[in-house]
Amino acid sequence: xxxxxxxMKPTPTQESILLEKVFVVTYYGGHNPNSSFDYNxxxxxxxxxxxxxxxxxxxxxxxKNVTWQRPATQNGTNCDQYLSKVQSGNWTTNDWQTTNCxxxxxxxxxxxxxxxxxxxxxxxxxxxxxxxxxxxxGGFWEANMTGNGAFWTNGPIVNSTNCSKPTHIMGFNYExxxxxxxxxxxxxxxxxxxxxxxxxxxxxxxxxxxxxxxCGTVHFPPNxxxxxxxxxxxxxxxxxxxxxxxxxxxxxxxxxxxxxxNQLGYMTWWxxxxxxxxxxxxxxxxxx
Ligand SMILES: [Zn+2]
Numbered sequence: 001x002x003x004x005x006x007x008m009k010p011t012p013t014q015e016s017i018l019l020e021k022v023f024v025v026t027y028y029g030g031h032n033p034n035s036s037f038d039y040n041x042x043x044x045x046x047x048x049x050x051x052x053x054x055x056x057x058x059x060x061x062x063x064k065n066v067t068w069q070r071p072a073t074q075n076g077t078n079c080d081q082y083l084s085k086v087q088s089g090n091w092t093t094n095d096w097q098t099t100n101c102x103x104x105x106x107x108x109x110x111x112x113x114x115x116x117x118x119x120x121x122x123x124x125x126x127x128x129x130x131x132x133x134x135x136x137x138g139g140f141w142e143a144n145m146t147g148n149g150a151f152w153t154n155g156p157i158v159n160s161t162n163c164s165k166p167t168h169i170m171g172f173n174y175e176x177x178x179x180x181x182x183x184x185x186x187x188x189x190x191x192x193x194x195x196x197x198x199x200x201x202x203x204x205x206x207x208x209x210x211x212x213x214x215c216g217t218v219h220f221p222p223n224x225x226x227x228x229x230x231x232x233x234x235x236x237x238x239x240x241x242x243x244x245x246x247x248x249x250x251x252x253x254x255x256x257x258x259x260x261x262n263q264l265g266y267m268t269w270w271x272x273x274x275x276x277x278x279x280x281x282x283x284x285x286x287x288x
Pocket of ligand 1 (some may be wrong): 186219
């Protein structure tokens with residue numbers, strides 16, 4: 001029989017774990033035949049990745065899951081006529097901007113929120129946030145908000161809803177691997193922290209190739225010189241491992257080997273270095 005091992009480490013109490021009840025809504029409109037990723041399990045993988053990252057601080061749970069066998073309703077008219085062009089990969093920025101179909105924010109968020117009863121579920125505390133999944137040009141923002149007290153995260157606030165509290169909406173692409181969802185979640189964190197603790201966050205997200213950096217941003221790692229520079233092997237002196245707002249922590253020389261030189265490694269590393277006491281802002285929009 002295994003014996004209990006005494007430990008001096010404090011056990012986290014139930015109260016200290018932030019439970020985040022997630023409603024997953026998928027608008028299934030087919031997928032690119034070249035996509036080899038098994039998207040069926042994406043929401044579970046993202047949840048598991050976030051829980052591994054936040055460890056004892058937060059617990060994401062998918063409490064409700066709905067799949068629509070059609071894409072999300074768009075703001076433009078007769079958008080379905082363009083679907084074959086969209087899914088063949090020949091849909092340009094000019095195309096979606098002129099049609100208001102199948103591009104950034106072209107989905108009709110008020111319809112999506114209403115037809116899934118999101119605000120009723122929010123107001124009765126059955127869910128804390130919603131994750132929409134769609135194909136690559138499904139019309140979503142990566143992250144935005146609705147409800148009383150909502151603010152810009154990575155897309156405009158959805159107005160004219162009856163959500164009684166600030167409510168996070170994620171827009172994930174089910175044709176892409178989970179690192180892209182973590183990327184989008186990172187943008188939500190950037191938006192939340194710029195709203196609540198802009199000074200702290202501006203000291204956290206410093207990137208400076210060959211200089212004194214901290215933890216970087218979603219797009220720029222600590223040694224980054226361009227967007228998505230996750231494979232940069234140039235060394236920089238970073239205090240991310242020992243970060244505080246006054247930068248009195250120890251600096252170490254790091255490059256992309258620290259996170260594995262790819263987006264999944266970088267996003268995992270970056271999210272793991274988010275100070276634990278920020279998660280109550282990120283999930284509950286409040287200081288714990
Ligand atoms: Zn981005």
